[in-house]
Structure formats: C-alpha cells, structure tokens
Amino acid sequence: MAEDAVQNGRQRLADRVRLGLEREIVTGDLTPGTRLDETRLAERYEVSRTPVREALMQLAASGLIEMRPRQGALVAAIGTFQLAEMFEVMSELEALCARLAARRMTPAERDDLAALHEACAPYLASGDADAYYELNLRFHEAIYAGSHNAFLEQETRKIRLRVSPYRRMQLHRPGRLADSHAEHGRVVAAILAGDQELAGRLLKDHVAIQSGTFVDFLATVGGLPDRRPGSARPGRAHPGSARPDQPPKTRHRTG
Amino acid sequence: MAEDAVQNGRQRLADRVRLGLEREIVTGDLTPGTRLDETRLAERYEVSRTPVREALMQLAASGLIEMRPRQGALVAAIGTFQLAEMFEVMSELEALCARLAARRMTPAERDDLAALHEACAPYLASGDADAYYELNLRFHEAIYAGSHNAFLEQETRKIRLRVSPYRRMQLHRPGRLADSHAEHGRVVAAILAGDQELAGRLLKDHVAIQSGTFVDFLATVGGLPDRRPGSARPGRAHPGSARPDQPPKTRHRTG
DNA sequence: CCAGGCCGCCTTGTATACAAGAACGGCGAT
DNA sequence: ATCGCCGTTCTTGTATACAAGGCGGCCTGG
Known part of the structure; x- marks a missing residue:
C-alpha cells in the first residue's frame, strides 16, 4: 500500500x-x-x-x-471497552460520510463506487480475505472521499488506521465476508439512489456489526487489558464510569 | 511571562x-x-x-x-471552507454526545448540567461575553463527558480546541448570547427528559448556527485564504473538488 | 531601469554528547 | 529464606554541534 x-x-x-x-x-x-x-x-x-x-x-x-x-x-494496546468506544464514534462518522456522499457524490464517483463494490465479488468467492480486505478499505475510503468534506475524510481515516491492527484478526470468520459484501451492496444502492438517511443507517449498522464481532472476538480470545488511554493530555477524562452502558445496540452475530 | x-x-x-x-x-x-x-x-x-x-x-x-x-x-490559518467542514463534523459529534448523554447521564450529572446552564444566566444579563464563553465551554464539556465515551469526549474536545482561535471572534455579536443560552436551555430539557433524538438535533443545530455566523463573519471580515490543510500525511486527499457543495443546511441569521 | 541569476545568511533537519530518572539485580538484614 | 534497600545500568530527556536547503539581497547584464 x-x-x-x-x-x-x-x-x-x-x-x-x-x-x-x-x-x-x-x-x-x-x-x-x-x-x-x-x-x-x-x-x-x-x-x-x-x-x-x-x-x-x-x-x-x-x-x-x-x-x-x-x-x-x-x-498501543487498546482494551475492549475502548475499542467499543472507538467503534461507536467511527460508525457515526462513517454514517455521516455516507449521508453526505449520497447527496454530494458526482456521477463519476458513483460509478467508481459501484465498480469498486463489484470488484470485491471475485475475492469473496475465492475466500481470499486479504485481497478482500484491501478492496474493502478502498470501498470505505471512496465513501469518505464522496462526502466532499476533506476534514471528515481525514478524521475518519485516522480512526480507521488506529483500529486497523485489530481489524485484521477479525476478517477470517467464516461467513463474515459474504455478509459484509451484502451489506456493502445495500449501502451502494442507497447512495446511488441518493437516500441519505438510509445510506447512513446502513453503513452505521455495517460498522457496528464489525464492532460487535470484534469485541466478541477479543473478549473470547482472552481480552486485552482494559486500561484507560490516559495519554499525556492533562485534561482529565471524567472521573466515573467510562464504559458504554449499552454496548453496540445492533445485535451482532455470535461467534 | x-x-x-x-x-x-x-x-x-x-x-x-x-x-x-x-x-x-x-x-x-x-x-x-x-x-x-x-x-x-x-x-x-x-x-x-x-x-x-x-x-x-x-x-x-x-x-x-x-x-x-x-x-x-x-x-494554522483555517480557511472558511475548511472551517465549515470542521463544523460539519463537530456538529455531528456533539449531537452524538448529546444523544448518548440523554440516555447515559447519571442523575448527578444531569443535575450538574442543569446547574451549569443556570449559572450562565447572570453573565448573559451583564453581557460579559468572556465569562459566558468560559461557562459555555464547561457546559459543552459536561455533555461530552455525559456521553460516557471517553474516546468521543477526547476527539470532540480536540476539534473544539482547534477551532477555538476563531470562535473567540464571534461571541460579541449582539443577541447571540441570548440565543445561545435559549438553545442551551432546550438542549438541557431534552437531555433531562431522556429524549435522545431531540437532544441530538437541538445541539447539532446549535453548533451549526455558530458555524453559520462564523463563516459569515470571516467572509465579511475579508475571509481567510482557502488553502487546503495538506499537512504531512502523504495519503492523498481525493483529487477533485473538496468543498462542501451545500454549506451548513441550517439557515443562519444574517449580520 | 528592470530582470535574472548568483551568493550568503538564516532557518530547519540530523547527529551526538551529556544528564537524570527508572528498572533490575545483588546484597544484607531480619 | 525472604524481604527490602541500594547501586548499577540502561533508557529516556535535553542540550549542543554540524549539515543542508530555502530565501532574500545584491550584483550584473540587457
């Protein structure tokens, strides 16, 4: 890359x-x-x-x-709760990208997006998760760019980069590739149709599902320590409970 | 010094x-x-x-x-378009904070938020914009913290910090303080009532209004150059047009 | 008089030398 | 024998010295 x-x-x-x-x-x-x-x-x-x-x-x-x-x-070793937090934000930002893309993408960009989606199909059939991963990334980035908001695009990419070390683990779950592709298909349809709300909702759920499988995976594998990021920033995080009380509300498939 | x-x-x-x-x-x-x-x-x-x-x-x-x-x-000198882009993202993140706060804040946090809101009133009457600014900041941060998502809280704060050099200019517009306070009041009510969607929508509009007055202000003052951030990141931003084709859809007050 | 190129200064980028705090092991005391 | 204290050593944090590139001024030629 x-x-x-x-x-x-x-x-x-x-x-x-x-x-x-x-x-x-x-x-x-x-x-x-x-x-x-x-x-x-x-x-x-x-x-x-x-x-x-x-x-x-x-x-x-x-x-x-x-x-x-x-x-x-x-x-950085990201704990499961923190990872869930990041996905909560990421799903929202990706949804925003999708909404904006649905109403701002040029015809050429729409064509490219559809093409990119279809290009994933072969790897899906062959089960080549790594190749799919690569195209999947480009697919999502096409949507970021389609938002026509460079700042949003950058921020979303930064978050994706940050969780990517963990993402890799999760791709090889059987059936996930096909599900992912189907979800993409619905997102593409909504964007092409210019349906902002639907596109946003679909992409948000798509990301949230990954979040769910992720957290499941990490938790079963033995989990990662749940230490607070607590980096150099002196601005204190709020004192009390930092965990989401309702982890991703989208029902996720069990392992 | x-x-x-x-x-x-x-x-x-x-x-x-x-x-x-x-x-x-x-x-x-x-x-x-x-x-x-x-x-x-x-x-x-x-x-x-x-x-x-x-x-x-x-x-x-x-x-x-x-x-x-x-x-x-x-x-950093942020151009008007880029500033609009940042507000587009910020309004969405703050809306997310509000939605989450509406459903996750503890009773104590809700009390604090209401108290913070009321503490703003005196400065509103006296027209002390700087003091109001300070409390306004704490008000918004209370909502960030109320999301119970430390990552979201941090990211939102980072963006606010980044636009704050420009924010300062805009506070002294006559009538804006009162409007701002009234908008806060509606947000507080929605959060206390646990109405996620309403709280999110209200806060989003609140931020978007500021965005609008901002961009107006900067544009009239003479505007800032509209250069692309183009920082060190080598990952290319998308090639074509990067500007929002529809700047904040919320209709903003003129003047 | 103006334009273009060259030269030198000033700034950033990199390397290295030095100081100070932290982890780890050994030694002694209980 | 185990626990705790202390010193060594390794690491990071800071300062300084050196190299390289850009910018502005100056000089020269048209």
Missing part, C-alpha cells in the same frame, strides 16, 4: 521512520504491547535517535502508539 | 512549551498565520530547540499549527 511513497528519496528521515513503523504496526508485524526502544529503532532504520523520536511522537499523537514519560513507547 | 506554569518543576520541558503555546494560540495572543521560529521560541521559553521542536510537532499533530518542511511552523 505504501509503494506510492517509494520514488521520493527527498523525504525527511523522520517521515521514513514514521511510515515504516506505521506500516509495521498496521500489518501486524509489531503487535500491540510491543516495546519500541529508541536506540534499537535508530539502528534498525540507520538514523540517529532524533528522527526516531520525532516519528514516535507523531505516532503517539495519532494514537497508534503510547508514550509513557520516562518509560518509553509501546505499540 | 509563563508564570502560570512555574510551580510544576516536575513536568517535561516539552510539555511546558506545548501547553504555553497552546494557551497563547487559543487565547489569541498568537494569531493564525504567525510564524513560529524555533530558535526564538527556545529563547523565550529558556530551553533548547529540542523540546521546542517536540512541542511544535505535537501541536502540528493536533492541527493547531502547520509545519511546512524546511519552512518552519505557522499558527
């Missing part, structure tokens, strides 16, 4: 390190919880610690890693 | 610089477009360039400043 940045030898070292780490985290080469030692990273990327630190801070800002003062950086 | 952060000798220098700059930007001491020279900032804060660079990068990640490679950092 990053071959688009290859040709550019003129980029800052810090960016090269950041992109490299980002890729390693998203693809799962670096699993959540892994400690990131500045010196070793510097050796690995053949640069000094300065650009490494720069990259780490940017990744921390994007939420992919977590930096504890005087204790170094870890690949 | 930074006497507010003196007492705490135990925090990292970079954090001190970041907080200081954040404050200066949000309060308007540093206006959008101002160039931020690393060396001078280092002198001003009496630290070396290293923590300054760290702070700048974090601010860039949060969107408050913009870093152009090899050309230094500027306080």
Whole structure:
C-alpha cells in the first residue's frame, strides 16, 4: 500500500521512520504491547535517535502508539471497552460520510463506487480475505472521499488506521465476508439512489456489526487489558464510569 | 511571562512549551498565520530547540499549527471552507454526545448540567461575553463527558480546541448570547427528559448556527485564504473538488 | 531601469554528547 | 529464606554541534 511513497528519496528521515513503523504496526508485524526502544529503532532504520523520536511522537499523537514519560513507547494496546468506544464514534462518522456522499457524490464517483463494490465479488468467492480486505478499505475510503468534506475524510481515516491492527484478526470468520459484501451492496444502492438517511443507517449498522464481532472476538480470545488511554493530555477524562452502558445496540452475530 | 506554569518543576520541558503555546494560540495572543521560529521560541521559553521542536510537532499533530518542511511552523490559518467542514463534523459529534448523554447521564450529572446552564444566566444579563464563553465551554464539556465515551469526549474536545482561535471572534455579536443560552436551555430539557433524538438535533443545530455566523463573519471580515490543510500525511486527499457543495443546511441569521 | 541569476545568511533537519530518572539485580538484614 | 534497600545500568530527556536547503539581497547584464 505504501509503494506510492517509494520514488521520493527527498523525504525527511523522520517521515521514513514514521511510515515504516506505521506500516509495521498496521500489518501486524509489531503487535500491540510491543516495546519500541529508541536506540534499537535508530539502528534498525540507520538514523540517529532524533528522527526516531520525532516519528514516535507523531505516532503517539495519532494514537497508534503510547508514550509513557520516562518509560518509553509501546505499540498501543487498546482494551475492549475502548475499542467499543472507538467503534461507536467511527460508525457515526462513517454514517455521516455516507449521508453526505449520497447527496454530494458526482456521477463519476458513483460509478467508481459501484465498480469498486463489484470488484470485491471475485475475492469473496475465492475466500481470499486479504485481497478482500484491501478492496474493502478502498470501498470505505471512496465513501469518505464522496462526502466532499476533506476534514471528515481525514478524521475518519485516522480512526480507521488506529483500529486497523485489530481489524485484521477479525476478517477470517467464516461467513463474515459474504455478509459484509451484502451489506456493502445495500449501502451502494442507497447512495446511488441518493437516500441519505438510509445510506447512513446502513453503513452505521455495517460498522457496528464489525464492532460487535470484534469485541466478541477479543473478549473470547482472552481480552486485552482494559486500561484507560490516559495519554499525556492533562485534561482529565471524567472521573466515573467510562464504559458504554449499552454496548453496540445492533445485535451482532455470535461467534 | 509563563508564570502560570512555574510551580510544576516536575513536568517535561516539552510539555511546558506545548501547553504555553497552546494557551497563547487559543487565547489569541498568537494569531493564525504567525510564524513560529524555533530558535526564538527556545529563547523565550529558556530551553533548547529540542523540546521546542517536540512541542511544535505535537501541536502540528493536533492541527493547531502547520509545519511546512524546511519552512518552519505557522499558527494554522483555517480557511472558511475548511472551517465549515470542521463544523460539519463537530456538529455531528456533539449531537452524538448529546444523544448518548440523554440516555447515559447519571442523575448527578444531569443535575450538574442543569446547574451549569443556570449559572450562565447572570453573565448573559451583564453581557460579559468572556465569562459566558468560559461557562459555555464547561457546559459543552459536561455533555461530552455525559456521553460516557471517553474516546468521543477526547476527539470532540480536540476539534473544539482547534477551532477555538476563531470562535473567540464571534461571541460579541449582539443577541447571540441570548440565543445561545435559549438553545442551551432546550438542549438541557431534552437531555433531562431522556429524549435522545431531540437532544441530538437541538445541539447539532446549535453548533451549526455558530458555524453559520462564523463563516459569515470571516467572509465579511475579508475571509481567510482557502488553502487546503495538506499537512504531512502523504495519503492523498481525493483529487477533485473538496468543498462542501451545500454549506451548513441550517439557515443562519444574517449580520 | 528592470530582470535574472548568483551568493550568503538564516532557518530547519540530523547527529551526538551529556544528564537524570527508572528498572533490575545483588546484597544484607531480619 | 525472604524481604527490602541500594547501586548499577540502561533508557529516556535535553542540550549542543554540524549539515543542508530555502530565501532574500545584491550584483550584473540587457
């Protein structure tokens, strides 16, 4: 996915390190919880610690890693509750994208979206989850772009990037691919028809379903520690219970 | 000059610089477009360039400043279209907060919210816009917290922080304070009544109205350049038109 | 007089050296 | 033998030195 940045030898070292780490985290080469030692990273990327630190801070800002003062950086390990929280927001943002796309997409964009959806079908049949994953990503991004709101597009992408390390695990559940594709189909139809509300609702449910299967999966696998993000921000999170009292209301399929 | 952060000798220098700059930007001491020279900032804060660079990068990640490679950092100047885009997202996130708050707030939180709302009244009468601004902020944050979704709360706050340099300008419009307070009142009522949809819709409109007056204001004042954020992210934004074809659909007051 | 190119300064980007806090292991005391 | 204290060592945080690129001014040519 990053071959688009290859040709550019003129980029800052810090960016090269950041992109490299980002890729390693998203693809799962670096699993959540892994400690990131500045010196070793510097050796690995053949640069000094300065650009490494720069990259780490940017990744921390994007939420992919977590930096504890005087204790170094870890690949962010997101707890199940926090993941549920993120999906709650993401489903809403994606729904907004869909609503806006339904009313703002150009005819060309609508054609592209439909084409993208249909291009998924072969991999569905062959059960090639990784290839489907790739196209699925492009499908969702096409909807983001279709919102014609660059800020929204960026924010939504950031959140998707942030949960992607976990997303990967979940794709291989039997039957999920077909369901996902069918859900996409309904979303496409609604967008093409210009039905904002329907498109929004369908996409929201689509994301929420993934959330449900996710949380199920993580919980059964043994779950992740449910620590609060509590990053550098001094602005206190509210004191009391931070969990959603009603996790995704969409009924999700059981494992 | 930074006497507010003196007492705490135990925090990292970079954090001190970041907080200081954040404050200066949000309060308007540093206006959008101002160039931020690393060396001078280092002198001003009496630290070396290293923590300054760290702070700048974090601010860039949060969107408050913009870093152009090899050309230094500027306080982010947000164009009118981009601002409209941000409000489009913000209104949706705040609406989500309100919906969730309506169904998740504890009785104590509901009481606090109502109290906060009523505490605004005196400043309304006296026309003290700055004091009202402060309480207004706390009012909105109470709703964020009431969503019981820490991630949502954080994201919404980040966006609010990011637009706050512009927000300040808009408060002094005559009559706006009273309107704002009345809108808050309806939101509180809906939340206390547990009416999710109504609370969401009301808060969304409330934010959208501000968006409208904002964009009007900026446009008349002479407008800001409409440059694309185009930050460090290499992931290309979609190629074509990025502007909302229908700026906030809520009809906003003229003047 | 104006335009274009060249040169030098100033800024950012990177590397390295130094200081200070935290984890870990060893040693002693109970 | 186990627990706690202390020192070592490794890591991060900060400062400074060095390199490279952009911008502005100046000079020269038309």
